[in-house]
Amino acid sequence: MIDIKPLLIQIASQYILDPNGAHGLSHWGRVLENGLSLADIEGGDITVIHLFAIFHDACRHNQTVDPGHGARGAALVEELLGDLRLVNRKQLDLLTQACREHTDGKTQADLTVQICWDSDRLDLARVHIEPDPRCLCTDAAKTDRLREWANQRAIAKYIPPYVNIQWKPLFIR
């Protein structure tokens, strides 16, 4: 797995919102863990899934309706990873697509992209929306077991320990 700390430092330098907000760091951490749980069952590219968690909402301009934030996240991916030193061309293409289209409500895509979208949608209960299985992409995400696990963590606003220890200090300035 690649070292995401240098990327998080660059993401933090352009991040304009409260990192404690509904689309902030604890959401990114739960998205990451949702994605890894889905990948355990479905497969998929772990590097892309990991990077999606920290890029997809990195360029939000507000915590409510912001239709351009997926495209801006994809542009940041291009800016920071487009030299293909840390990811290969296929991973870059999957990651930019996953970020660009993550708010479009689509369910059909490459498995890795589907897992990225599901990982985000499985955290919707944090904003009082229970994810509808018909809006999820993968069989694993549609199971009661995974949805209930993710819903409980979303409602409790569970914060993975590394988010507070490793990620948050990078966003405090």
Ligand SMILES: [Fe+2]
């Ligand atoms: Fe988003």
Ligand SMILES: [Fe+2]
């Ligand atoms: Fe998100």
